Amino acid sequence: MDLILEGIKKAFWLLVTLDPEVLRITFLSLQISGTATLISLFIGISTGVMVALSRFTGRRIVVSLINTGMGLPPVVVGLFVTIFLWRNGPLGFLGILYTPAAMIIAQAVIATPIVMGITLAAIQQLPQKLRLQILALGATRLQMVWILIKEAKLPLLAAVMAGFGGVISEVGASIMVGGNIKGYSRVLTTATVMETSRGNFDIAIALGIILLLLAFCINYIITQIQQRHRA
Amino acid sequence: MIKSTPILEAKNLKVERGGTLLLDVPSLSIDKGEILALIGPNGAGKTTLLQTLSYLSKPFQGEIFFKGENVNSVCPVFEYRRKLAMVFQEPLLFDTTVFNNVASGLKIRGMRRNEIRDRVIEQLDRFGISHLSHRSAKTLSGGEAQRTNLARAFALQPEILLLDEPFASLDPPTRESLMEDLEHILCQTQTTAILATHDRMEALRLSDRIAVMNVGKILQIGSPSNVMNQPLDEFIASFVGVETILPGKVVKKNGGSFLASVSGKEIEAVGEVHLGETVILCIRPENVILSAHLSKETTSVRNVFQGKIERIVPFGLYQKVQLGCGFPLVAYVTNHSLEELSLTEGKEVRASFKATAIHVVRKGES
Known part of the structure; x- marks a missing residue:
């Protein structure tokens, strides 16, 4: 019990004194996961809408693949991103393995199918006739897509939450492609793993609390936006 | 223009x-x-x-x-x-x-x-x-x-x-x-x-x-x-609300009008037809007049039939009265006249409609 109490006490101290190492780790986490989420939103929403609106042979297989991708194990993503970025790998010439850039790539790969899958479902849930109505109002195809995205904004906010929540709390891929280098590629999750294994529970608990707080804050903001639209 | x-x-x-x-x-x-x-x-x-x-x-x-x-x-x-x-x-x-x-x-x-x-x-x-x-x-x-x-x-x-x-x-x-x-x-x-x-x-x-x-x-x-x-x-x-649609055969021609036999009854209608031809007689329910007096008075209306009320169904502001008078016939009456004539299911009434109120469809004519 002492261990936990002592840990929490120290963690609290680290937080209120704004420990520079803890702050740096937190900012890097936000930066990497935020960028990865933005990339995944761009690719996921555009592809998701495209698949939702088009009819082609093999569409079912594509949809199944996207849905499977929503549950992609981070370690598998970490493995393949590592292989691709390895010195002799196809993208080895970039020389970005064990950098934040590699972590952004890995996290974007994890988040993109999540965003894509939710977008696909959200657009398909809109009434079929809504598309006709939008076209009948004189919209170009691009205008129609934009209006549909606006109509599906609530589930799309859920996609943002799910994507960001998935990558900020992910550890496997980050440690594999980022290397947990102090002051460079160390993020909340990888630092928590390391400090725990060293027995530095106080720091680990502090990092854990920050992670929880971050997750809560972001979800709270997005939920606020969602609820505002409910009558 | x-x-x-x-x-x-x-x-x-x-x-x-x-x-x-x-x-x-x-x-x-x-x-x-x-x-x-x-x-x-x-x-x-x-x-x-x-x-x-x-x-x-x-x-x-x-x-x-x-x-x-x-x-x-x-x-x-x-x-x-x-x-x-x-x-x-x-x-x-x-x-x-x-x-x-x-x-x-x-x-x-x-x-x-x-x-x-x-x-x-x-x-x-x-x-x-x-x-x-x-x-x-x-x-x-x-x-x-x-x-x-x-x-x-x-x-x-x-x-x-x-x-x-x-x-x-x-x-x-x-x-x-x-x-x-x-x-x-x-x-x-x-x-x-x-x-x-x-x-x-x-x-x-x-x-x-x-x-x-x-x-x-x-x-x-x-x-x-x-x-x-x-x-x-x-x-x-x-589809346009002609409730009574009767197929019949032209049995007698008389100038512009003719008599068609429908289930053994003769109905007078107006139109250019051939003797022996099969025609469809369309009668809109609002053109059928019901009367509770069974005695045959002399009127200008030729088509007068006695029949029994089979069903009365409310139909918006009107009551739809289905008659059996040898052939099925439908009339609309207002709630007021339904009461006034004390129409009930099973009651015998007299139905009349003008020959000119019948629309004639000739079979085989397109």
Whole structure:
């Protein structure tokens, strides 16, 4: 019990004194996961809408693949991103393995199918006739897509939450492609793993609390936006 | 009067899906300012026709001319759609305020903000929903939502307004008030409109011309009185509310009128027929007069039959009385006369209808 109490006490101290190492780790986490989420939103929403609106042979297989991708194990993503970025790998010439850039790539790969899958479902849930109505109002195809995205904004906010929540709390891929280098590629999750294994529970608990707080804050903001639209 | 170019003209329209011909309209034209009603049962092709005319249902064969210009040559196609407005049965409003919904089509056209505001305010006022302007469309009742939908369409000041069963999912009082407003606004704005409906009363009330459709074809097109009183065949007759449709054989000719034998009874009707020919006699229920006096008085009406009331069914403001007088006959009576004549099921009454009130369809005549 002492261990936990002592840990929490120290963690609290680290937080209120704004420990520079803890702050740096937190900012890097936000930066990497935020960028990865933005990339995944761009690719996921555009592809998701495209698949939702088009009819082609093999569409079912594509949809199944996207849905499977929503549950992609981070370690598998970490493995393949590592292989691709390895010195002799196809993208080895970039020389970005064990950098934040590699972590952004890995996290974007994890988040993109999540965003894509939710977008696909959200657009398909809109009434079929809504598309006709939008076209009948004189919209170009691009205008129609934009209006549909606006109509599906609530589930799309859920996609943002799910994507960001998935990558900020992910550890496997980050440690594999980022290397947990102090002051460079160390993020909340990888630092928590390391400090725990060293027995530095106080720091680990502090990092854990920050992670929880971050997750809560972001979800709270997005939920606020969602609820505002409910009558 | 010189006949001007119709605002919309369709030639040889055909829509086929999965080997089934959904639409087959060799020609159709609508004049500026005219209101055309498409009536027919579900699956008659009314929606397909509207969607084809607005280039929403593709692919199709045939050509559509807007003010004499082939729409195929209008590129891109949204330029053509921007001349029209479509109102569906479901309001299909966007998840935003009523104001923004009414403004949506104008925003799509990239109109200036001030201009949009003026037009939206005008339409909100016209449809009596100004007080809902800032409400979320999700919180509207069915009638309010459909008013918003109509306002959205009228805000575009369309050259042609396409209405696909706009009242079908509304409750009767709401439908009545909205129809009254629409009738007024259509008349005021002189908007050309095509209205698809399965309700002949709606068509009668709003349209200048009626087209009866079934299985993708236009069976008859003409003025409301032409379609209602001179249906071309039995299907149209039953659809436009002719309750009594009797096949009979011409047994005697007498100048312009003739006698037809129907289940052993003789009915006098007017028309050019051959002796021995089979004809279909169509009698509208409002033309049948019931009387409780069984004694045969001398009247100018030749068709007088005694029969038993088999069923009395409430039918809107009227009561629908089904008689058996050797052949089935249906009459409408008001609630007042139902009481006055003390009509009940099983009672014997006398039914009469004029020979001139019978519409004669000749079999084999097309």
